[in-house]
Amino acid sequence: MTDRVRSEQDVLDAIERRRRRPHVKLLEQHITLAHGAGGKSTHALVETLLLRELRNPELERMGDSALVQLGNGSAPRVAFTTDSFVVSPLFFPGGDIGDLAVNGTVNDLAMSGARPRFLTLGLIIEEGFPIADLERVVRSIAAAARAADVTVVAGDTKVVERGKADGLYASTAGLGVVEHGLELDPSGIRPGDRVLVSGSIGDHGMAIMVARGGLDLEVDLESDTAPLHEIAAALVAAAGDGLRCMRDPTRGGLATVLNELAVAADAAIVIDEDAVPVRPEVNGACEILGIDPLYVANEGRLAAVVAPEAADDALAALREHPLGRQAAVVGEVRAEPPAMVLLNTAFGGSRVVDMLAGDPLPRIC
Amino acid sequence: MRFVDEYRSGDVARSLAERIAALAEPGRRYKFMEVCGGHTHAIYKHGIEDLLPPEVELVHGPGCPVCVIPMGRQDDALAIAERSEVIFTTFGDMMRVPSTRGSLLDAKARGADVRMVYSPLDALKIARDNPDREVVFFAIGFETTAPSTALTLLRARAEGTTNFSMFANHVTIIPAIRAILGSPDLRLDGFIGPGHVSTVIGLRPYRFIARDFGRPVVVSGFEPLDVLQGVYMILRQLADGRCEVENQYTRVVRDEGNPRAMQAIAQTMELRTTFEWRGLGFISQSALKLRPEFADWDAEVRYEVPGVRVADPKACQCGEVLKGVIKPWECKVFGTACTPERPIGTCMVSSEGACAAYYNYGRLSRRRESAATT
Numbered sequence: 001m002t003d004r005v006r007s008e009q010d011v012l013d014a015i016e017r018r019r020r021r022p023h024v025k026l027l028e029q030h031i032t033l034a035h036g037a038g039g040k041s042t043h044a045l046v047e048t049l050l051l052r053e054l055r056n057p058e059l060e061r062m063g064d065s066a067l068v069q070l071g072n073g074s075a076p077r078v079a080f081t082t083d084s085f086v087v088s089p090l091f092f093p094g095g096d097i098g099d100l101a102v103n104g105t106v107n108d109l110a111m112s113g114a115r116p117r118f119l120t121l122g123l124i125i126e127e128g129f130p131i132a133d134l135e136r137v138v139r140s141i142a143a144a145a146r147a148a149d150v151t152v153v154a155g156d157t158k159v160v161e162r163g164k165a166d167g168l169y170a171s172t173a174g175l176g177v178v179e180h181g182l183e184l185d186p187s188g189i190r191p192g193d194r195v196l197v198s199g200s201i202g203d204h205g206m207a208i209m210v211a212r213g214g215l216d217l218e219v220d221l222e223s224d225t226a227p228l229h230e231i232a233a234a235l236v237a238a239a240g241d242g243l244r245c246m247r248d249p250t251r252g253g254l255a256t257v258l259n260e261l262a263v264a265a266d267a268a269i270v271i272d273e274d275a276v277p278v279r280p281e282v283n284g285a286c287e288i289l290g291i292d293p294l295y296v297a298n299e300g301r302l303a304a305v306v307a308p309e310a311a312d313d314a315l316a317a318l319r320e321h322p323l324g325r326q327a328a329v330v331g332e333v334r335a336e337p338p339a340m341v342l343l344n345t346a347f348g349g350s351r352v353v354d355m356l357a358g359d360p361l362p363r364i365c
Numbered sequence: 366m367r368f369v370d371e372y373r374s375g376d377v378a379r380s381l382a383e384r385i386a387a388l389a390e391p392g393r394r395y396k397f398m399e400v401c402g403g404h405t406h407a408i409y410k411h412g413i414e415d416l417l418p419p420e421v422e423l424v425h426g427p428g429c430p431v432c433v434i435p436m437g438r439q440d441d442a443l444a445i446a447e448r449s450e451v452i453f454t455t456f457g458d459m460m461r462v463p464s465t466r467g468s469l470l471d472a473k474a475r476g477a478d479v480r481m482v483y484s485p486l487d488a489l490k491i492a493r494d495n496p497d498r499e500v501v502f503f504a505i506g507f508e509t510t511a512p513s514t515a516l517t518l519l520r521a522r523a524e525g526t527t528n529f530s531m532f533a534n535h536v537t538i539i540p541a542i543r544a545i546l547g548s549p550d551l552r553l554d555g556f557i558g559p560g561h562v563s564t565v566i567g568l569r570p571y572r573f574i575a576r577d578f579g580r581p582v583v584v585s586g587f588e589p590l591d592v593l594q595g596v597y598m599i600l601r602q603l604a605d606g607r608c609e610v611e612n613q614y615t616r617v618v619r620d621e622g623n624p625r626a627m628q629a630i631a632q633t634m635e636l637r638t639t640f641e642w643r644g645l646g647f648i649s650q651s652a653l654k655l656r657p658e659f660a661d662w663d664a665e666v667r668y669e670v671p672g673v674r675v676a677d678p679k680a681c682q683c684g685e686v687l688k689g690v691i692k693p694w695e696c697k698v699f700g701t702a703c704t705p706e707r708p709i710g711t712c713m714v715s716s717e718g719a720c721a722a723y724y725n726y727g728r729l730s731r732r733r734e735s736a737a738t739t
Contacts, residue, residue, distance in 0.1 A: 008692075012700075014700065015700035015701065015724075015728065027707060030471065030475060032473070033473075033474075044706070345410075345411045347373050347374075347411040347413070347416075347590075348375045348382075348412070348415065349411050349412015350412045350415055351410065351729065352727065352728045352729060354724070354725050357461075357704075357706040
C-alpha cells in the first residue's frame with residue numbers, strides 16, 4: 001500500500017470517529033427548518049438540548065415510545081408516546097391531518113410491540129379556520145380511531161390569532177399495553193439478521209410534495225397513512241423471539257431509520273437497491289425533483305429487523321396482511337463497517353447511505 | 366420509469382465494463398475529467414467507479430453551479446434577501462451555502478422571506494401574486510439554466526411585471542474548462558463533456574479541446590450507462606489514436622445545440638468582462654449579466670449590495686477540488702471541520718459538489734483506490 005491509500009483510510013477513519021461522537025453543543029444560534037427534518041440536525045437538537053436537560057434511562061433509549069411499568073412487577077408494561085402534526089396541505093390524496101394524527105401515534109405504540117389503547121388529542125386552531133374543515137378533520141380522527149381500535153379519552157383546544165398558525169396543528173399522545181414478553185430493541189440486532197419493509201416506500205412524502213402544488217406534476221399518488229397495529233401484531237406473533245425491533249420510517253424515510261438502527265446496533269446494514277419496493281410514480285417524481293426515495297417519509301409502512309431463521313415466517317406474515325402485500329426482505333446486517341448503512345446499487349456498484357443534514361433539497365439541473 | 370431503467374441495467378453495465386477493461390492498457394493510468402456536477406452525482410450515487418478497471422480514474426470537474434459561486438456573491442444575495450420588501454426566491458440547493466453571515470436558511474430563520482422554487486417562472490408567479498412585494502430570483506447555473514432565466518425575463522417584460530428582478534450569476538462552461546486545461550498541475554487524458562449544457566450550446570464549442578490540447582471529449586448523458594459508455598468512447602478514441610469531440614448523448618444533444626435557447630440568452634444577457642469563480646479566481650468573459658435594456662429587472666441595478674470580494678476561508682480547498690487537482694478527501698478539512706451539516710466550502714453543500722457526493726455516497730471507494738495504487 002502506498003502513503004496515499006493509507007491517508008485516504010486515515011481520513012475515512014477520522015470521519016467515522018467524528019460521526020459517531022455524541023453531539024455536545026448546538027452550533028446554530030437559531031432554529032432552522034433543518035432541525036425539524038428528522039436527520040442529523042434534529043438528532044443534534046435532541047441530544048444537545050432535550051436529552052441534556054431531561055435525561056433519564058427511558059428517554060435515552062430514544063425509541064418510538066417509552067416503555068414504562070406502572071405498579072409492581074406483575075403489572076403489564078405500558079407504552080407511552082406523543083407526536084405533533086403540522087402537515088401542509090391539511091387535506092391530501094389518501095388522507096388528512098386527522099387520520100395522520102391518529103395513525104402516527106398508533107404506529108409509534110405499535111412499533112414498540114404494544115397494543116394501542118388510548119389517545120389524547122390537542123388542536124391548535126388559527127382564527128378564521130373554517131368550521132366545516134374542522135368538522136371534516138374531527139370526523140376523520142374518529143374514523144381513524146375506530147379503525148385502529150383506540151379511544152380518544154382526553155383533549156384540548158386552543159385558538160391562536162390569524163397568522164400565528166398554518167390553519168391547524170394537531171398533537172396526540174398515546175397509551176398502549178405490551179402483551180408479550182419480547183424485548184424489542186435495536187441493541188439485540190446481530191450480524192446476519194435480515195431487514196424487512198412492509199411495502200413500497202416514499203408514497204406519503206411524495207403525495208404531500210405533489211399535493212402542495214407548484215410542481216405541475218400530474219401523478220396519481222396517495223399517502224400510505226394507515227394504522228400498523230395489526231400488521232405489527234402479526235409480525236410479533238410470526239417472528240416471536242426472532243423479531244429484534246420494528247420502526248416506522250416517517251420523517252427522514254427508510255434511510256434515516258436504518259441509520260438509527262445501525263448506530264444503535266453498532267453494525268452495518270447493507271440493502272439492495274433492487275429489493276427495495278418503490279412505486280414507479282414515486283420513483284418518477286423523485287427522479288424529476290432530484291430526491292432519493294430512501295429519504296422520503298412514510299406513514300403506513302414498517303421496517304423490521306429479524307433473525308435469519310425467522311425471516312421467511314416474518315415475510316409471510318407481513319404479506320398476508322392487506323398493508324403488507326408488497327413486503328420484501330431488503331437487506332441484511334453485517335458486523336463491518338460498524339454504524340453505517342450501505343447500498344448495493346441496481347447498477348452493480350455500492351455506496352454509502354448516510355443520514356441527511358436537513359430536508360432533501362432538490363437539485364438545480 | 367421504463368425510459369430511465371433501460372439506462373440503468375446492471376447486465377448491460379457488466380458487459381460494458383468488460384469491454385472497458387479490455388480497452389485499457391494494463392499499467393497505464395487514465396485520468397478522465399467529468400466536467401459536470403450532474404455526472405459526479407451519478408458516478409457516486411450508482412457506484413460507477415466500482416465497475417471501472419483500476420487503470421481508469423475519474424476526476425471531478427468544475428461544473429457544479431452551486432460550487433462555483435464565490436462567497437462575496439452569497440453575501441450580496443443575503444443583503445438582498447434581508448430587505449423587508451423582498452421575497453427572495455432560490456433553487457433549494459443554494460439554501461445551505463454559507464456566506465460570511467450564515468446561509469439563506471439562517472437568514473430565513475432570522476426573518477427574511479426566502480422561498481424555494483423549482484423554476485424562475487415560479488418566482489415570476491410569486492411576483493404576480495404579491496404585487497405589493499418585490500420578488501427577486503437568485504439566478505445561477507451554466508448554460509443549462511440560463512435559457513429559463515432568459516425566457517422568464519422576456520415574459521416579465523412582455524406582461525409588464527415590474528415587482529420582479531433577477532440576481533444574475535450565470536456562468537459559462539468553456540472558460541472554466543480552458544482555465545483547467547491551462548493549469549500546470551493537472552494531467553488529464555480526456556473529458557466527459559456536460560450533457561445538459563451541450564443541449565444548449567451544442568458540440569462546436571468543445572472543438573478547441575481536441576484541436577489545441579489534444580484531448581478527446583465525449584459529451585455524455587447522466588444515466589449510469591451513459592457515463593460508462595462515455596468512458597468507453599474516450600478509451601476507444603485513445604486506442605484508435607483519434608482525438609475528437611463525440612456525442613454519446615444523441616437522444617438529447619444535437620450537434621448544433623439549441624439555437625433558440627442561445628438566442629434567448631443573447632437577447633437578455635451579455636458577457637461580463639470578468640467574474641470571480643469560487644476557488645478558481647477571476648476568469649475573464651466567463652459569466653453573464655443582464656443587458657442594459659433589462660435594467661428594470663436587474664437586482665444588481667435595483668438594490669445596493671456590498672459587492673465585496675470575500676476570500677475563501679483559509680482551510681477551504683474548494684478551488685483545488687473544482688480543478689480536479691486534489692480528491693475531496695485530500696482537503697485538510699474534509700469530513701471533519703467541513704461536513705454537509707456545517708459546510709465550509711460550497712463543494713460540500715450541493716449534492717453535485719464532489720465533496721458532498723464523496724461524503725454522502727462514496728466513503729467506501731477506498732477498495733478501488735487501493736486496488737489502483739498497489
